[in-house]
Amino acid sequence: MYKGPADWTLIGEVKNNPRIHIPIFGNGDIDSPEKAVEYRERYGVDGVMIGRASIGHPFIFREIKHYMATGQQLAPPTIAERVEAARTHLRSSIAWKGLYEGVVEMRRHYGNYLKGLPNVKEMRLRLCTERDPAVLEDLLDEVIGNYAAEAA
Numbered sequence: 396m397y398k399g400p401a402d403w404t405l406i407g408e409v410k411n412n413p414r415i416h417i418p419i420f421g422n423g424d425i426d427s428p429e430k431a432v433e434y435r436e437r438y439g440v441d442g443v444m445i446g447r448a449s450i451g452h453p454f455i456f457r458e459i460k461h462y463m464a465t466g467q468q469l470a471p472p473t474i475a476e477r478v479e480a481a482r483t484h485l486r487s488s489i490a491w492k493g494l495y496e497g498v499v500e501m502r503r504h505y506g507n508y509l510k511g512l513p514n515v516k517e518m519r520l521r522l523c524t525e526r527d528p529a530v531l532e533d534l535l536d537e538v539i540g541n542y543a544a545e546a547a
């Protein structure tokens with residue numbers, strides 16, 4: 396999506412300018428709780444924003460909050476939580492963009508939500524070639540069911 400590392404030095408300079416009296420938030424390349432804390436401390440910003448790392452992994456916000464509050468890593472989301480996040484995204488996508496565009500636009504996101512799951516390739520193909528939202532929801536149920544069967 397972007398090339399090269401984000402340069403935070405200007406953000407740090409703005410934050411450390413004594414004439415600046417508004418909160419300064421930084422962003423660019425934050426993809427883990429450790430990095431959020433490290434960059435916040437290194438550049439003295441009042442907050443950080445997350446872009447790409449939240450795509451298909453909205454759990455990063457609670458993971459960072461938890462890490463900042465406790466210094467401990469939060470357990471990763473369950474498969475069911477990941478699938479339910481994809482389902483919410485699908486429904487919102489359709490509500491926002493309409494049936495056709497909402498379904499098609501969602502196709503780029505399934506891989507991120509289901510990353511690392513067994514047989515993800517085949518399931519992603521099915522999700523990405525289906526147009527009927529009811530069938531898509533059944534497929535998401537199937538992912539949860541498959542995983543439960545795999546785990547058992």
Ligand SMILES: Cc1cc2nc3c(=O)[nH]c(=O)nc-3n(C[C@H](O)[C@H](O)[C@H](O)COP(=O)(O)O)c2cc1C
Pocket residue numbers: 396401422423424425444445446447448
């Ligand atoms: C899907 C997407 C859309 C974006 N749209 C805009 C935009 O409209 N205007 C803008 O200034 N930056 C936009 N950005 C850049 C982000 O605000 C952010 O600066 C950049 O993604 C770096 O942060 P990250 O490493 O956390 O992704 C967008 C980024 C993404 C991933």
